[in-house]
Amino acid sequence: MTSRWLAISVAMGNLLVPLNSTMIVVALPQVARDLGVDVAATSWIVTSYLIAMASLQPIAGRVGDRLGRRRVMLGALVYFALASAAAAVSTSLVLLAVFRLQQAIAASALVPNGLGLLREALPSGRRGAEFGIVSAAAGLGATVGPLVGGFLAAVDWRWIFLVNVPVCVAAFALAWRVIPSRPPHVTARFDLTGAVALGALLLAAAWVLTSLGRTIDLTTIAIGAALVPAAFALARYESAQPDPVLPPSLFRVRAFAAACATVSFQNLAMYGTLLALPVALAGASVRSGIALAAFSGGSIVFAPLGGRAADRYGPRWPTLAGALLLAAGLLPLALTAAQLPLELLIATLAIAGVGLAFTFPSMRLAAVEAVPERYASLASGVFSTSRYFGGMLGSIAIAIALGPKTSVDSLRALFALFAAAAFAAAIPSLALPGHGVAHAEPIVEEAAG
Known part of the structure; x- marks a missing residue:
């Protein structure tokens, strides 16, 4: 086994996730026409996928930590293929x-367990x-997804799902x-209650964030208001478990x-820019x-270089430099x-894309190396959920700022x-390790529960 082939196998699984999102x-x-519904109704097959991905990755990661990541990842690939064939x-x-929801369940296991x-x-x-x-690979999937989807939809939209099977x-x-x-790593009985409660809490949070981008009603406000006490209650419950699904003290690392x-x-910053x-x-x-x-090309081409920089200098400096490049590009x-000339627009977005290439591998590396190996997939899942929630905040900002009418002032704002969000990302990056991730295992184990 070589490290490169292992990375390629993980990358192929990660490629499926954004590819099927876009x-x-x-x-x-075409889906609306063939199934006899309006286009607005079909938007839920996109939204439900994103909500499930945002909510289920920490749980799927924890399952992999306990039952074996190889077993979970192989099973997820089989399940994804079956779900894709059934969707077609x-x-x-x-x-x-x-x-489509079954696809998301399988995909939520691929990302955290692969990392x-x-x-x-x-x-x-x-x-x-x-x-x-x-x-x-993830950036490539997000970039070529619309192109591949448009080509396949011109033949038959069902091929968008069937193409996943050979992959x-x-x-x-x-x-x-x-x-x-x-x-x-089975040390105690699985925390089923905690897993269900965590899934419900994250699903509710993702649903509220998604709903805020469209409309605000009393139900959304009530659910949103209940999230804080529910999160506090879950943290109290998890702190008392011998092997919690999400150790609250993980966030003290x-x-x-x-x-x-x-x-x-x-x-x-990234998702908002892509939409705006x-x-x-x-x-x-x-x-x-x-x-x-x-924008996407810079992040794809330079991502391996960003990862090597994290190996050499530690995650802090590549992440800090990348965040500042992203901010400078935006x-x-x-x-x-x-409203820039095309050549300047390309240049400034290419700079922003290079910034993404340096931040993302470094942040992922820091997240999974900062915790004990037995929590690595859980850490990756929580990290991915944080990423999805940031993207949802970007879409909410667009809905609020642009509203029914787009103006130059609203676009500037x-x-x-x-x-500003990209500049803000530079601040917590200063807390990342500067020269490789510290591996004070006894201290980290205590912090992780």
Whole structure:
């Protein structure tokens, strides 16, 4: 087994997640027409996928930590293929939504357990480069998803789901060959009550954040108000468990908490920019596509370099530099409401993309290395949930700022918010390790419960 082939197997699983998040978006009109519903109704097959992904990754990661990450990841690939095949033959929107949710359940196990496997199998000092490969694959999936989805939808939207099957087969074959088998970490009875409560809490939080981007009603306000006492009660309950599904003291591990805070701010800036830029360049779809390609291209091409920088210098400095580059790249958009000549727009977004390439592998590395190996997949899942919640805040900001009418002032304010979020990401990044992650295992074990 080589570290590179292991990283490629994990990257193939991670590729499926953003690919299936973005492919389907461009096919919603065809799905609505064939299933006899309106386009607005089909949006739930996108929203439900994102909510499930945001909510279930910590639980799926914890299951992998206990039962064995190889076993969970292989099972998730099989389940994803079956769910995709079933979605392709769905005859109603309800059935399609059900199988789309099954896709999300499988995908929520792929990301945290894949990164947990890299933490488990590779020595410190060599993980960052492989994390960079995985980050590049995820960025590639998000970038090519609309293109692949548009091409397949022109033939038949069902191919958007069927194309996953051979990818899953190839990923399974490679993973079966290169992923090492390790004994599970079963130390006590599984905290089923905590897992259900955590899932319900995260689902409610994701639903509230998603709803705030569209409308505010009494139900949303009531659920949102109940989240804080519910989270406090869950923390009290988990603190009393011998092997909790989410140890509350995990967040007292400084580097882990800093990584989660940093990625929340960073993803607010990144996801918000991805959504707002086409609005700012309305009527110029070619300019918008070129600009977004420059933004995504920088993050894909330089992600492996960002991972190697984290190996050499520790996660703090690449993350700090990346956050500042991201902010510097977004600042011209705030000053001009993105109304720049094309060559300048490409240049500034390419700089922002390079910033993403340096932050993301470094933050992921810090999150999974800051905790004991037995919590690595859980840590990766919580980190991913923090990332999704940051993206949801970005979409809420767009809905509030733009509203029914878009103006130059509102666009300036929106991009200023995203640039400020990128600058804000630099602050918690200073709490990340500076010269490799410290491995004071007894202290970290105590902090993690």
